[in-house]
Amino acid sequence: MRMPAVGHALIAGAAVCALCCAAPAVVGWSRTPWGTVLLLAGLYALCEPVWRVIQGGSEGLAGFYPVLLAAAFLLEPAQAALVAVPGALLAPVRGEPVAARRIWRAAQLSLGTAAAAGAAWRLLGDGRLDRPAFPSLLLPGLAVALVFCLAVGLLEAAVLAAAERRPPRAALRALPGSVPPYLVHGLAGLMMAVLWHSRYGPVSALFVLLPMHISCWVFDRYHRERAAHQATIRALVHAVDIKDRYTRGHSERVGRASVLIGRELGLAEDRQEVLRFAGILHDVGKLGVPTRILRKDGPLTDDERRIIQLHPEYGHEMVRGIGFLEDARAAILHHHERLDGRGYPYGLAGTQIPEFARVVAVADAFDAMTSTRSYSRARAVPAALAELQACAGRQFDPRMVRALVRAVGRHGWHAAVTSDETALPAATVCKNASATESDDRPTRSEGAR
Amino acid sequence: MTAVPAPAAPAPLVPEYARTRIPTAAGLAGAAAGALTLLGLGWTFWHGLRQPHLAAAFAALIVAGELAASRTGERHTAPLATAGALAYALLGECAGTPAAHGVPQIVAVVSTATLAGAVPRVARVRGPFVADQLTRRVLATAFAATCFQPLFTTGALGRLTGGSGPAYALCLVLVLALTALCDAVLGAALARSRNGWPFVPLLRDELRALRGIGSAMVATGAVMALAVAVAGAWALPVFSLPLLLTQLQFRRYAAVRRTYRQTIASLARATEIAGYTPAGHARRVAALSRAVGRELGLAEAELDVLEQAALMHDIGQLSLVDPVPEGATQPLAATDRRRIALLGSAVVRRTGVGTAVARIVERQADPYRDQPLAARIVRAANDYDDLAAGSRLLRPLHALERLRLDTASTYDPRVVGALHGVVTRVAGGPADGAGRAVDRGTDR
Numbered sequence: 001m002r003m004p005a006v007g008h009a010l011i012a013g014a015a016v017c018a019l020c021c022a023a024p025a026v027v028g029w030s031r032t033p034w035g036t037v038l039l040l041a042g043l044y045a046l047c048e049p050v051w052r053v054i055q056g057g058s059e060g061l062a063g064f065y066p067v068l069l070a071a072a073f074l075l076e077p078a079q080a081a082l083v084a085v086p087g088a089l090l091a092p093v094r095g096e097p098v099a100a101r102r103i104w105r106a107a108q109l110s111l112g113t114a115a116a117a118g119a120a121w122r123l124l125g126d127g128r129l130d131r132p133a134f135p136s137l138l139l140p141g142l143a144v145a146l147v148f149c150l151a152v153g154l155l156e157a158a159v160l161a162a163a164e165r166r167p168p169r170a171a172l173r174a175l176p177g178s179v180p181p182y183l184v185h186g187l188a189g190l191m192m193a194v195l196w197h198s199r200y201g202p203v204s205a206l207f208v209l210l211p212m213h214i215s216c217w218v219f220d221r222y223h224r225e226r227a228a229h230q231a232t233i234r235a236l237v238h239a240v241d242i243k244d245r246y247t248r249g250h251s252e253r254v255g256r257a258s259v260l261i262g263r264e265l266g267l268a269e270d271r272q273e274v275l276r277f278a279g280i281l282h283d284v285g286k287l288g289v290p291t292r293i294l295r296k297d298g299p300l301t302d303d304e305r306r307i308i309q310l311h312p313e314y315g316h317e318m319v320r321g322i323g324f325l326e327d328a329r330a331a332i333l334h335h336h337e338r339l340d341g342r343g344y345p346y347g348l349a350g351t352q353i354p355e356f357a358r359v360v361a362v363a364d365a366f367d368a369m370t371s372t373r374s375y376s377r378a379r380a381v382p383a384a385l386a387e388l389q390a391c392a393g394r395q396f397d398p399r400m401v402r403a404l405v406r407a408v409g410r411h412g413w414h415a416a417v418t419s420d421e422t423a424l425p426a427a428t429v430c431k432n433a434s435a436t437e438s439d440d441r442p443t444r445s446e447g448a449r
Numbered sequence: 450m451t452a453v454p455a456p457a458a459p460a461p462l463v464p465e466y467a468r469t470r471i472p473t474a475a476g477l478a479g480a481a482a483g484a485l486t487l488l489g490l491g492w493t494f495w496h497g498l499r500q501p502h503l504a505a506a507f508a509a510l511i512v513a514g515e516l517a518a519s520r521t522g523e524r525h526t527a528p529l530a531t532a533g534a535l536a537y538a539l540l541g542e543c544a545g546t547p548a549a550h551g552v553p554q555i556v557a558v559v560s561t562a563t564l565a566g567a568v569p570r571v572a573r574v575r576g577p578f579v580a581d582q583l584t585r586r587v588l589a590t591a592f593a594a595t596c597f598q599p600l601f602t603t604g605a606l607g608r609l610t611g612g613s614g615p616a617y618a619l620c621l622v623l624v625l626a627l628t629a630l631c632d633a634v635l636g637a638a639l640a641r642s643r644n645g646w647p648f649v650p651l652l653r654d655e656l657r658a659l660r661g662i663g664s665a666m667v668a669t670g671a672v673m674a675l676a677v678a679v680a681g682a683w684a685l686p687v688f689s690l691p692l693l694l695t696q697l698q699f700r701r702y703a704a705v706r707r708t709y710r711q712t713i714a715s716l717a718r719a720t721e722i723a724g725y726t727p728a729g730h731a732r733r734v735a736a737l738s739r740a741v742g743r744e745l746g747l748a749e750a751e752l753d754v755l756e757q758a759a760l761m762h763d764i765g766q767l768s769l770v771d772p773v774p775e776g777a778t779q780p781l782a783a784t785d786r787r788r789i790a791l792l793g794s795a796v797v798r799r800t801g802v803g804t805a806v807a808r809i810v811e812r813q814a815d816p817y818r819d820q821p822l823a824a825r826i827v828r829a830a831n832d833y834d835d836l837a838a839g840s841r842l843l844r845p846l847h848a849l850e851r852l853r854l855d856t857a858s859t860y861d862p863r864v865v866g867a868l869h870g871v872v873t874r875v876a877g878g879p880a881d882g883a884g885r886a887v888d889r890g891t892d893r
Contacts, residue, residue, distance in 0.1 A: 134683030187690055191676065198679040199614035207622070207675075210668035211691035214661060218698040222705060229709040231801025236716050238799055239767050287767060288722040314722050322711040 003100065007163030011100055014107035014155065018081060021114045025078035032079050039202055040071045044087035047209065051216065052092055063091075065148070065182070066212060068109060069189025070205065072116035072144055073129065074196060080117035084109035100163075108155045116148035129197040137190070145186020149179055188212055233280065240286050244294040250367055255279035257363035257404065258356075260411065264403035265359075271327075275356055278328035282335045282360050285315025309344050312336055331356035335364060338395045358397040362388060362404055365396070370413070381413050474642035478635065479580060482560075482587040489556035499549045506682040507537040508562035510689060515566025518696065527582075528666045528696050529689055530566060534559040534586060535628065535670035536677070538594035539621050541601045544681035551602075555594040560587045581639045585632055593628040597621075621674055625667040629659055646743050654749040665695050713802065717760035725766040725773065730834060735759040737830040737871065738823075744867040745822070755823045757802050758809035762827050765793025765810075778814075779835035786814035817861040825861040829868050832860075837872075845872055 025032045044067040051064035071083040088106035095101065123140035157171035188208055196205040237251045258279030262272045286294060289311055293304045300308070316333035319325050334348060334357035341349030369384035379387075385405050392398040498504055514530030538555050540548045550558075563586050571579050600606040610616035633655035641648045669692040676684035717731035738759035742752050766773060766789055778786050794811035798804070812824040813831070820828070829852060837848035849869050856862040 132680045134680045134687060137680075138687065184690065184694065187687060191672070191688055194679060194684075195672070195675060198675070200618045200675050200679070201615040203615040204618040204672065204675045207618075207668040207672045208688075208691065211665040211695050214665040215691065215695040215698050218661070218695060218702050222698060222702040225702060225705045225709055228801035228803075229705060229712060231799065232709065232712045232716060235796060235800035236712070236719070239716070239719060239764070239796060242768050242796075284719075285722070287719040288724065290724075291769070292771070318715055318718055318722050320715075322708065322715055324708055 003097065003163050004165065007159070008100075010159060010162040011104045011107070014111065014159075015103055018107040018110040018114075021110060022078055022081040022085075025076070025082055028078075033075070036074060036196075037071075037079055037082055040067055040074070040083045041086050043067050043206075043209075044071075044083060045090050046087075047213075048087040048091040050213065063109070064212075065185040066188035066192055066209065068113045069116060069145060069148060069186050070192035070196060071189075072113055072148065073120050073124075073141075073190060073193035075117060077114040077117040077121065081110040081114040084113050104159060104163075108152060108159070111155065112148050112151040115151040116144050119147040120144045129194055132194045132197075137194075138187075141190040142183055142186060145183050145189070146179070148186065149175075149182035153178065233277065236284055237280055240283055243289075243291045244283075244286050250371065251280050251283060253367045253371070254282060254360065254363045257366055257413075258359050260407040261359045261363060261400055261403045264407045265399075274325070274327050275331075275359060277325055278331035278335075278356050279360050279363055281315065281319060281325070281328065282332050282364060283311065283315065284318055284332065285311035285313065287318065288314030309336070313345055327354075327356055330354040331360045333357070335360040337361070339397055340394045343395075353397075358400050362396050362400040365391075366404060381408060474638045475577065475581065475584075476642075478584050478588065478639060482584040485556050485587060485591050486560040489553040489560065492551075492553035493557040499551075499554060500543070503540070503543055503548065503677075503682055504550065504554070504558045506685055507533055507540075508558050508565075510685050511537075511559060511562035512566035514689075515563060516569070517693070518570075527566070528662050528669075528699075529692050530563065531586060531589070532666045532669040532673060532692055533685070533689070534563070534590045535593055535625060535666070536673035538590050539597050539624060539670065539674040540677060541597075541606075541617075541674070542678045544677075544679070552591070552594045552598050555598070556587065556591050559590045563587070577643055581636075581643070584639070585635055588635060589628050589632045592631055593624055596624045596627065618671065618675060621671045622667065625670055629663055629667055630656075633659060633663075647746055650743070650746045650748050657748070657750075662695065662699060665692055713757055713760055713800070716764065716800070720763045720766050723767060725769070726763050731760050731763060733834050734762065734827065734830045737834065737868070738826045740871040741826050741830060741864060741867045742823070744870055745826070745863065747822075751823070754803070754805050754809070755826060758797075758806045758813075758823060759827045759830060761797050761800075761802075761806070762793065762810055762813055762831055763789070764796045765789040765791065767796070768792040779832040783814065790814040816858045817864075818858075820861075822861075822864075825864045829860050829864045833868060833872070 025037075044064075047064045047067055067087075068080075068084055071080045074080075075083070085106050088109050089102050091102075091105070093101040093105065120140070123143060124137075153171075153175040157168045157175070160166040160171045161168035192205040192208045195208065196202050198204070240251065255276045256279070259272050259276045262275040267275065286308075289308055293300070293307055296304065312333050312335060316329055319329050319332060331354060333345070334353050337343035337346065337348045337353045337357060338361075339350060339353070339358075341347050366384055366388060369379050369387060370381055371378050385401075385408065388396060388401045388404065392401040510533040511530045514533055515527045517529060518527035537550075537559060540550070542548055560583075563583055567579060567583060597606075600609070606617070606620060610620060634652065636655045637648055637652035640646065640651045669689070673685060673688050676688045714732070717735075720726045721728050721730060735756050739752055739756050742755045747755065763778070766778075769789070769792075773781065773789075778789060781789075790811055790813050793813075794807045797807040797810050800806075809821065809824045809827060812820045813828050815824070817825045817828070833845075833848050833852060836851055837845045849865070849872060852860050852865050852868070853862075856865055
């Protein structure tokens with residue numbers, strides 16, 4: 001995509017503004033403390049690439065700002081504007097055009113730092129760090145960080161709108177959420193400045209940066225570990241797929257449908273996450289069922305059916321010991337219970353059945369009906385919903401069914417139908433249990449009926 | 450009938466076999482810490498508390514740091530409290546006025562605050578882990594204070610640095626680095642004394658931990674000491690912020706790691722519930738492998754990889770249509786075992802535990818000269834368990850004998866030797882025939 005002319009104009013304008021901002025420092029050559037400026041600029045140029053590498057693609061601030069904010073406290077606005085330039089020009093950028101992005105970043109950070117330095121100048125006055133008195137220094141310090149945050153955020157929104165034609169409102173809406181990290185960086189900058197200005201000098205200011213860097217490093221490891229954990233959960237599901245080949249993708253879809261219902265019920269975000277895991281792992285107990293029975297083509301004998309019906313208990317046993325899945329475990333154990341008490345394994349009825357289990361039961365049946373199985377073909381979504389509504393009260397909790405109907409009406413449902421999409425007319429009622437129970441193919445007796 | 454069965458008490462994922470304990474070092478260190486504390490308290494009572502507002506500020510910081518960390522069980526359980534204690538030990542002045550607290554008062558304040566803050570942790574965590582942590586805190590603080598305070602009060606430090614501020618800051622860091630090194634040695638000695646594991650790998654792990662939170666603690670300790678010197682006690686809450694963030698990140702990280710380990714253990718149990726392997730097989734093999742690996746001097750990170758591989762070594766059996774008789778792979782032909790190993794590594798590669806684990810699982814059935822060390826350990830531990838514990842085919846010593854007869858090509862003699870050591874200690878230990886497993890109490 002080519003950048004529109006407005007984008008070019010904005011970047012050029014910002015660059016000119018930044019140059020004008022920094023000009024007094026160069027003009028008043030002899031007054032500028034070049035040692036401090038160069039040290040801070042070099043420090044920022046060193047920290048920024050490290051930060052980018054550590055942060056990777058994860059969320060968080062786009063840059064490492066304590067050094068810039070320390071400059072804002074230590075220097076005059078024109079001098080502070082210079083500090084950001086080498087680091088911003090040298091740091092790696094993502095996406096094209098590289099040169100324009102680098103220039104923009106340098107201009108944006110120079111202007112932001114200059115604005116913050118101006119605020120520090122107004123709020124703290126000259127000689128502000130000579131006798132730092134702490135509680136009273138905090139408020140101006142946070143205000144300076146806020147000014148920096150506003151300046152950088154507003155410029156970001158402007159460039160997104162001008163150069164990438166994105167709605168500026170979205171960028172502005174993200175602004176309040178990014179304030180706390182800016183404040184933390186601001187406090188770190190204030191600490192750096194206080195120590196830098198003290199008789200212990202710049203060396204001591206460096207010590208402030210170390211915990212910040214380690215914090216980011218742990219943050220990154222946390223994200224990697226979380227990704228590995230999710231991969232492991234997927235591997236559990238995949239292990240089921242190895243055994244039970246005809247239900248591929250079923251678990252993920254049940255997880256998705258369960259979250260749809262949970263969101264409709266107004267559950268909190270973390271409860272929805274547990275519900276998602278409950279949906280994904282509801283059939284994990286099938287790992288305990290002999291592969292021969294799972295892969296058997298044709299109707300099952302009563303014995304084989306009984307063995308398959310052990311899978312909720314196997315699954316319950318299997319996820320024991322995974323701390324955060326305690327609630328999901330109950331759902332795994334009871335996802336084949338029926339509201340009228342004729343389900344398994346315990347024959348619980350009504351509200352005895354845990355809430356999550358009732359959700360997963362509906363999601364499970366819904367996906368079983370809308371996807372193609374070896375023993376039945378997929379039905380259309382409205383037909384499946386109608387079937388669920390017909391069975392609500394006897395087999396399913398009507399509240400969950402209503403929630404699913406509302407959610408599907410609002411968000412739609414994309415079942416990854418593996419074969420042709422011609423749906424069979426669904427005239428069956430829930431007397432025929434096999435139509436709505438996902439795992440239980442018709443027994444020999446029912447198949448003969 | 451209940452809808453939701455009560456959750457069972459969380460058992461340690463993989464119990465760790467301990468060697469005979471050598472409690473002398475731990476006892477000595479604990480006694481030294483106790484004696485120092487009493488000495489410090491007595492001195493402080495006799496001479497009175499100097500600069501009480503500073504003492505109170507640091508004590509509050511230490512208590513808060515201990516309380517904030519009370520729920521975790523990581524290696525450095527309370528980084529903020531440790532940094533605060535070190536800063537108090539290295540405090541030369543406060544907002545321009547020289548500090549007047551001596552070494553005894555430092556020890557007294559730090560140990561009192563640490564004990565007060567650690568009460569919930571002592572109540573919650575069993576075993577000597579917390580006691581060792583407290584011992585380390587007191588001894589490290591006393592060491593840093595003894596290094597620094599005499600130098601400072603006699604003016605030797607001022608002459609040494611020539612009155613230069615930056616040199617003074619570097620001296621602080623130097624003292625702290627020295628303290629951290631000594632603390633690492635002490636930590637390794639305590640762990641050795643508690644569990645009898647080899648010293649050098651333990652020390653290596655302690656030193657490796659210094660790179661992470663250890664260096665953040667050292668830096669924050671120095672920063673706090675300097676900041677209080679510049680700006681007074683109010684600097685403490687502000688300057689503890691970055692380390693507090695680090696600690697929060699570490700806690701999130703520890704939590705996700707714990708969950709991750711639990712999930713891997715569940716995946717490993719899948720083969721048992723499916724009836725492919727005898728109950729408890731994966732856990733036993735993992736525990737044995739870890740013990741053998743420790744015996745052979747593997748580092749903590751290598752032990753983690755080894756443990757994961759051992760937990761999942763039989764996962765390939767899930768892909769079999771019919772179970773192996775009794776789940777024991779030991780009697781199978783080499784080609785079948787290799788096939789199971791390959792199937793298993795295909796599953797493991799999807800789990801995100803990393804290719805190192807998958808490679809161990811993949812190579813577990815090869816002759817030992819082609820195997821990495823971890824795969825040799827897993828193979829020997831698995832076959833031993835198949836022979837001795839899982840299917841009750843043979844008594845432990847017979848099983849070991851069988852392994853030893855095959856050390857020409859199948860098993861590494863070193864691994865079998867280490868396994869022999871572990872097994873005889875566990876099976877024939879003087880205390881109890883079933884062997885003793887320690888709950889590590891930590892989840893790193």
